Amino acid sequence: MPAPRYPSLYQVNTRVWLTELSRILGKTATLDDIPDQELDRFAQQGFDWIWFLSVWQTGPEAQQVSRTNPDWRKEFQETLPDLREEDIPGSGFAITGYTVHSKLGGDAALARLRARLRKRGLRLMLDFVPNHMGLGHPWVQTHPEYFVRGSELDRVRAPQNYTWVKRKGEDLLLAYGRDPYFSGWPDTLQLNYANPATQEAMIGELERIAGQCEGVRCDMAMLVLPDVFERTWGQRAPLFWPVATQRVREKVPTFCFMAEVYWDLEWTLQQQGFNYTYDKRLYDRLRERHVRPVREHFWAAMDYQNRMARFLENHDEPRAAATFPAGIHEAAAVITFLSPGLRFFHQGQFEGKTKRISPHLGRGPDEPVNPEVQKFYERLLRILRHKAVREGEWRLLECRPAWEGNWTADCYLAFAWDLPGEDRLLVAVNYAGNQSQCYLHLPFGDLENKQWQLTDLLSEETYERDGTELQNRGLFLDMAPWQASAFKVGQKN
Numbered sequence: 001m002p003a004p005r006y007p008s009l010y011q012v013n014t015r016v017w018l019t020e021l022s023r024i025l026g027k028t029a030t031l032d033d034i035p036d037q038e039l040d041r042f043a044q045q046g047f048d049w050i051w052f053l054s055v056w057q058t059g060p061e062a063q064q065v066s067r068t069n070p071d072w073r074k075e076f077q078e079t080l081p082d083l084r085e086e087d088i089p090g091s092g093f094a095i096t097g098y099t100v101h102s103k104l105g106g107d108a109a110l111a112r113l114r115a116r117l118r119k120r121g122l123r124l125m126l127d128f129v130p131n132h133m134g135l136g137h138p139w140v141q142t143h144p145e146y147f148v149r150g151s152e153l154d155r156v157r158a159p160q161n162y163t164w165v166k167r168k169g170e171d172l173l174l175a176y177g178r179d180p181y182f183s184g185w186p187d188t189l190q191l192n193y194a195n196p197a198t199q200e201a202m203i204g205e206l207e208r209i210a211g212q213c214e215g216v217r218c219d220m221a222m223l224v225l226p227d228v229f230e231r232t233w234g235q236r237a238p239l240f241w242p243v244a245t246q247r248v249r250e251k252v253p254t255f256c257f258m259a260e261v262y263w264d265l266e267w268t269l270q271q272q273g274f275n276y277t278y279d280k281r282l283y284d285r286l287r288e289r290h291v292r293p294v295r296e297h298f299w300a301a302m303d304y305q306n307r308m309a310r311f312l313e314n315h316d317e318p319r320a321a322a323t324f325p326a327g328i329h330e331a332a333a334v335i336t337f338l339s340p341g342l343r344f345f346h347q348g349q350f351e352g353k354t355k356r357i358s359p360h361l362g363r364g365p366d367e368p369v370n371p372e373v374q375k376f377y378e379r380l381l382r383i384l385r386h387k388a389v390r391e392g393e394w395r396l397l398e399c400r401p402a403w404e405g406n407w408t409a410d411c412y413l414a415f416a417w418d419l420p421g422e423d424r425l426l427v428a429v430n431y432a433g434n435q436s437q438c439y440l441h442l443p444f445g446d447l448e449n450k451q452w453q454l455t456d457l458l459s460e461e462t463y464e465r466d467g468t469e470l471q472n473r474g475l476f477l478d479m480a481p482w483q484a485s486a487f488k489v490g491q492k493n
Helices: 014-025 036-044 060-068 070-079 106-119 152-157 196-209 226-233 241-251 266-271 280-288 291-297 328-337 371-384 387-391 407-411 467-472
Strands: 008-013 049-053 056-058 095-100 123-128 132-134 162-165 172-175 188-190 215-218 256-259 276-278 308-311 342-346 393-396 412-418 424-430 436-440 451-456 462-466 475-479 484-491
Touching (some): 008 014, 095 106, 106 123, 123 256, 196 241, 280 291, 291 412, 407 412
Parallel strands (some): 049 123, 095 132, 123 215
16 A cells, blocks of 8 residues: 555544444444445545554553543533443553453454455554553553552652552552653553663564554653653653664564654654654644744744644544634634645544543534534545645745735745646635735746636635736735635646
8 A cells, every 4th residue: 555645644533433333233333343334435535544542451440540530520521411430431541451452342353444444545543652551451460660660758749640559469659650741640550661671561562563553643652752751750761762663663664653742842753763743833823823833833844844743633632613713713724734744633523523522431422513614624635635735745835915015915824736747736825814915926837828727626716817927926815814725726728
């Protein structure tokens, strides 16, 4: 399966989807019950990757924490006013074993699902959680040295970060998994990356996972970097990711690593073997609704940008339809997904759902489909299937004032996509709450003495322009607040 230069990924909330299927089928659904027609639809929509969230085995200890934590429980109740105990299987990131959960059908069901995906040219992505394991993981009994231990003084100073764990021999005071800025996650135990044996064991887990899928999304991948680990736990850890990614690729050369990463550590992880890293900075700047920082973000070198995973929502972020008002949502999506890198979509995004579903939950709320949002994403996905957008050259374009003193040219963000022998695309967004004008400088050198037709693939409106004027002055734009256009540029017959 040759990989496109700029692929698209769709994240599935596996347990929630199977709960919905169980209700439809009248029986407990497993991975085998995911309909072929749904996989066909993913392929028809132009996706390359399907990320199945939360397929690994979890345990009753972490589930009990999820069900009894009052703060979490309040969030669950807000999502599901009719919340039931069975709706809380526990966090999919409190893993007790990298085998497929028995309730989902086990490893054999995943292998069959993977084969069905591959038949359609789809790649399977799964979770890898490097920082911690769930309460009740077998290593607590067999390899307690893999975890960060605490002292009674640690317990007194930070009781929210440590717990006593019962063992067949002596009980141990172990640290909860955490990052340096927040209290520990009380359904997890922190792995000790200062211990080379821990690192070797986790590489072994990765090598095993690499036999079950084509790629992994690595949860909070920056937490095991030496500087971050030392800042959190006071111990220096050897480098993990360069060794881990190399070892896996010695067995599976095309294996893909995607990092959830923050704190401006994206480039660091790209240099340590990651194919893609989360682009949280673009997301945050789009939420702030100021176009200049967004434009400046795209000044980065292409070897960095090509490896960014661009998103408007995922299981950690609030829903895009709840975050971005109508109009702004569409403008932000055009900027996000018509820029270079991995295009990362989330189940429910296309339907305009507004309630985020916690990874601790196994059921989602019933929400109506927003037909306007759905119609927009259908058009956007059609654009993303253009070969120029999947394989072509991307350029950030200059937007010049339409007349002296017209500051609104600074409200624009514009891109071009070009691939010899394929459609050219111009993308223009007025990312501001005011009407804006500009002249858009076009990067094509063969415009003169020809007539050109510009078809907006988002609105179906068509314009005819003289090529000599386009070459000399540029394309004049006068766009409404938050308006976005994606023009297919073709020579008029």
